Amino acid sequence: MDTCQVVCVNQERVENAKKKMKCDKVLFDLAEIFKILGEPTRVKILHALSKEELCVCDIASLLNSKQSAISHQLRLLRAAKIVKFRKEGKMVYYSLDDEHIANLFDEGIRHVEE
Numbered sequence: 001m002d003t004c005q006v007v008c009v010n011q012e013r014v015e016n017a018k019k020k021m022k023c024d025k026v027l028f029d030l031a032e033i034f035k036i037l038g039e040p041t042r043v044k045i046l047h048a049l050s051k052e053e054l055c056v057c058d059i060a061s062l063l064n065s066k067q068s069a070i071s072h073q074l075r076l077l078r079a080a081k082i083v084k085f086r087k088e089g090k091m092v093y094y095s096l097d098d099e100h101i102a103n104l105f106d107e108g109i110r111h112v113e114e
Contacts, residue, residue: 036080042073046096049083050105068093
């Protein structure tokens, strides 16, 4: 069985864990990030952006999708501070927001490939 067969709470371990846990808001925000990452198209977008800065047209072409669909996904990723953009003339280029996102994505890839 994968559960205890008797109830025996180790209060010292519980208190140690409680002291080390993050507050509910931090954990809620983390859950929201994982929720955003729970959609395959967004994961594909992030994978592409982890390799190269791309515009909406590039991403749509790469994923064989409509620009409007990619723009919608990018808005969600931007609102969650997972991607950022920069303008260059009439072009808008997207990239991962920061190295934390790249690390999170890389760790996830390593985990599923093991």
